[in-house]
Amino acid sequence: MAENKIRLRIVTPVRELYDKEAEMVIMRSSIGDIGILHGHQPLTTTLDYGFLRIINGDEEVRATIFGGFASVDSRGITILSDAAEWPDEIDVQRAMAAKERAESRIRSNDGNIDIARAELALRRALIRLEAKEKK
């Protein structure tokens, strides 16, 4: 059923993560989760931190995406992100360390610390850990 599939490309500045067909792609856009099927209307959207789910029949593959944007047109979906990775590539220890560091920064109440940045780091760490757990 190749005609019901949509081509998906995930590109980051340093590599091309994915370039294959999928039945459905669910991504976390900045206004909520959206699922894209074959024949979707052209769309350009910014992405939030979260999971990208690639569904092929009964099979579901996940990737973590941290920001970026997606554009959908007749050629398929193109996702451009600063950072994207597969769950296998996540280093749990590093994510744990990042989580603790971010938490202690947020708690510290130090005026010099950029809380917004620490919160983003915390969200990244939590998403990475969740991705690892669900695998």
Added chain:
Amino acid sequence: MASMRDIKRRIKSVNSTQQITKAMNLVASSKLTRAKNRLMDTRPFFQETRKVIAGVVNGSKGISHPFLEQREVKKKAVILITGDRGLCGGYNANVSKAAMECVDDINNVSAVTVGSKGREFFKRRGVNILESYTGISENPSYSDALKIGQLALDLFTKGEADEVYLAYTEFISTLSSEPKLIKVLPVDVNEFTDDNTDSEQALTIYEPDEEAVLEYVIPKYVNTVIFGAMVESAVCELGARMTAMDSATENASEMIDTLNLLYNRARQGAITQEITEIVGGSGIYD
């Protein structure tokens, strides 16, 4: 004619120089292969980002955004990407010269440099250097590009620069490269107009809306341009070093050949002279 000992000393010194240039050539060429692969990996991201901007710009005529706005140019900023080290032919000098093209009045220009050669170049000419990054030009990472991109955007939005230029070296092939000077900010809308003329553009939905997408995509684009330029320049630097070292090695070989000839001639001369002296001293012909 120089004495035999002098010639021998020269041969030795040229020989050891040749060994160094040969080693540098090998190092550069092995690094070059890796750098080229990296360059290939960064290209898709750049092209796709461009496509999206083209889509937004073409799909919504007359869109205005601070990053697209042309202002009266009073102050300029230039980002110069060079290497940290020399011995790579005209690589650093050429790109620095290209950067000077946008400098009409030294007092109105501030510079951001990558690589110590670029920093020295602007320092000598008395251009105000805002920020300089060293130790990253051979192996640039995306986070370095983000820092520089952020700096460029800040300069532009705060009005400290009305135009931001980028000087880098474009990779054509291993043997040839070309220094380039491009304007990064404000983003020139006309550059994108003939990229993509799909009819589906008009139907595209933008979420949350066009402005928000543009607001997000343009900084990304600037970062990508800078990152791409850094990676490309790194490849060019290695290519230039390889070529320079290759010809240096060849020149050394030629020099050794000439010196060997001179040495043999001197040796022969000395022998002949000795024989003449012995014969003369023996008094046979008296």
